[in-house]
Amino acid sequence: xxxxxxxxxxxxxxxxxxxxxxxxxxxxxxxxxxxxxxxxxxxxxxxxxxxxxxxxxxxxxxxxxxxxxxxxxxxxxxxxxxxxxxxxxxxxxxxxxxxxxxxxxxxxxxxxxxxxxxxxxxxxxxxxxxxxxxxxxxxxxxxxxxxxxxxxxxxxxxxxxxxxxxxxxxxxxxxxxxxxxxxxxxxxxxxxxxxxxxxxxxxxxxxxxxxxxxxxxxxxxxxxxxxxxxxxxxxxxxxxxxxxxxxxxxxxxxxxxxxxxxxxxxxxxxxxxxxxxxxxxxxxxxxxxxxxxxxxxxxxxxxxxxxxxxxxxx
Numbered sequence: 001x002x003x004x005x006x007x008x009x010x011x012x013x014x015x016x017x018x019x020x021x022x023x024x025x026x027x028x029x030x031x032x033x034x035x036x037x038x039x040x041x042x043x044x045x046x047x048x049x050x051x052x053x054x055x056x057x058x059x060x061x062x063x064x065x066x067x068x069x070x071x072x073x074x075x076x077x078x079x080x081x082x083x084x085x086x087x088x089x090x091x092x093x094x095x096x097x098x099x100x101x102x103x104x105x106x107x108x109x110x111x112x113x114x115x116x117x118x119x120x121x122x123x124x125x126x127x128x129x130x131x132x133x134x135x136x137x138x139x140x141x142x143x144x145x146x147x148x149x150x151x152x153x154x155x156x157x158x159x160x161x162x163x164x165x166x167x168x169x170x171x172x173x174x175x176x177x178x179x180x181x182x183x184x185x186x187x188x189x190x191x192x193x194x195x196x197x198x199x200x201x202x203x204x205x206x207x208x209x210x211x212x213x214x215x216x217x218x219x220x221x222x223x224x225x226x227x228x229x230x231x232x233x234x235x236x237x238x239x240x241x242x243x244x245x246x247x248x249x250x251x252x253x254x255x256x257x258x259x260x261x262x263x264x265x266x267x268x269x270x271x272x273x274x275x276x277x278x279x280x281x282x283x284x285x286x287x288x289x290x291x292x293x294x295x296x297x298x299x300x301x302x303x304x305x306x307x308x309x310x311x312x313x314x
Contacts, residue, residue, distance in 0.1 A: 011244045011245070015244075016241070016245060018237075019237040019240055019241050020241065020249075020252075022233060022237040023237050023250075024256045024257065024260060025260060026230060026233060026237075027230065027234050027253055027257050028108070028253075028256065028257040028258075028259075028261045028264065029260065029261070030226060030230040031095075031099070031104035031105070031107050031108045031261040031264075031265070032104045032261065032264045032268060032269060033222045033225050033226050033230065034048055034099050034104065035099055035103075035104045035265075035269060036218055036219060036269075037219050037222040037223045038096075038099060038100060038219075039218070039219065040212075040215050040216040040218050040219015040220065040222060040223075041212035041214075041215050041216060041219055042211070042215060042219050042223055043204055043210065043211070043212075044096045044099075044100060044204070044209075045093055045096070045097070045200050045201070045207065045209055046200075046204030046205065046209040046211065047204075047209075047211060048096050048223065048226070049092050049093045049096040049200050050196075050197050050198075050199070050201040050203070050204055051197070051200075052197075052223055052226050052227035052230075053088060053092070053196060053200065053231055054194065054197030054198060054200075054201055055197075055227055056193055056227045056231035056232050057189075057190050057191070057192070057193025057194035057195075057196075059232065060186070060189065060190040060193070060232055060236075061187070061191070061194060064186055064187050064190060069183075069186070070183065070184075070187075071183075071187075072183045072187060072188075073181070075181045076181045076182055076183050076188075077195075078181075079177060079180045079181055079182055080182070080183075080188065080191035080192050080194075080195050081195045082173070082176070083173050083176075083188075083192050083195070084192050084195030084196030084198075084199060085173075085195075085196065086169045086170065086173030086176070087169070087170050087173045087174070087192060087196065088193065088195070088197065088199070088200065089199045089200050089203070090165060090166065091166050091167070091169045091170035092166070092196070092200075093166075093203075094165050094166035094169065095107055095111060095162070095163070097158075097162050098110075098158075098159040098162035098163045098166070099159075100159075101159040102159040102163065103265060103271045103273075104261055104265045104269065104271065105258070105261050105262035105264075105266070106147075106273075107261075108257055108258040108260075108261030108262065109147060109258045109261075109262070109280065109284065110144070110147065110163035110164070110166075110167070111170075111257075111258075112167075112254055112255065112257070112258045112281070112284050112288060113140060113141075113143075113144050113167050113284055114167035114170055114171050114254060115171075115251065115254050115288045115291055115292070116136070116144075116284075116287060116291070117167055117168050117170075117171035117172070118171040118174060118175055119133055119136070119137050119291055120137065121171055121172050124175075125175055125176075129294075130294050132290060132291075132294035133291050133294045133295065133298075135294075136286075136288065136289070136290030136291035136292075137287065137291065138287070139286055140283070140286075140287025140288060140290075141287070142283060142287075143280045143281070143282075143283030143285075143286070143287060144284060146276065146279065146280040146283060147276075147277060147280035147284070185239045185242065185243065186236065186239055189235055189236070238250065246296070246299075251292070252292065255285040255289055255292075258281055258284075259281070
């Protein structure tokens with residue numbers, strides 16, 4: 001007689017807490033690490049974004065293949081290449097370029113608008129936002145307008161443009177990828193980093209970037225931190241969360257990272273923020289929270305409706 005299949009092991013609350021802390025703290029601190037790596041003489045595209053992403057992607061890819069994870073197919077590599085272009089080159093690369101002239105905390109606040117753009121692109125791809133989600137989108141974009149009106153971004157038009165483009169590209173790539181051929185989550189992460197990292201390195205070389213002859217120890221440590229912790233540890237924790245907790249909890253980093261980035265910038269880099277910049281952050285994060293809560297309620301209502309339909313069909 002065949003034995004019954006084993007029930008899936010429950011997820012440890014401690015593991016969930018540790019994974020959330022990794023995503024909250026590490027990703028919140030990467031903005032400051034990017035600033036230190038740039039100050040250490042490393043070029044933005046060739047090293048701070050592209051080089052460390054290429055190395056991290058190669059290491060993760062090699063480890064997964066060693067563990068027997070299948071390599072992406074040709075169709076999957078095509079999807080990963082587009083995601084690498086949108087998320088890694090335009091998204092991460094845009095943030096790194098912007099941080100040459102914009103404070104790390106300000107960059108984190110601007111990137112917090114990403115869930116707002118995801119709501120709009122979701123509508124374009126057929127997922128109509130609820131009334132509450134529209135309210136969150138409107139509130140969030142009012143915060144973006146407030147941040148851009150009279151803040152330190154106005155003195156750096158290129159930084160402003162890049163920080164507006166980066167979350168738009170990341171959000172579009174995330175929504176576009178749904179339903180397209182992709183490998184397992186960890187292999188997808190490795191493939192995106194490989195594809196995007198290669199594009200970033202190529203663009204950096206084309207722009208004449210070169211590695212510093214005598215990089216500072218602080219810059220080297222920051223680059224190593226970004227590669228190991230930012231690209232591998234935190235991203236792996238995020239992928240694990242997506243598989244074990246509700247998406248709303250896994251994506252809660254969007255409104256935790258900015259305050260952490262601002263705090264680290266003040267404590268370790270002497271960054272200063274005006275009252276309207278902190279107020280704009282509060283408004284943007286309020287919009288993100290409204291959208292997150294609305295999505296949770298909409299998903300819950302959809303599950304209840306589906307359950308009722310199944311019971312009625314019996």
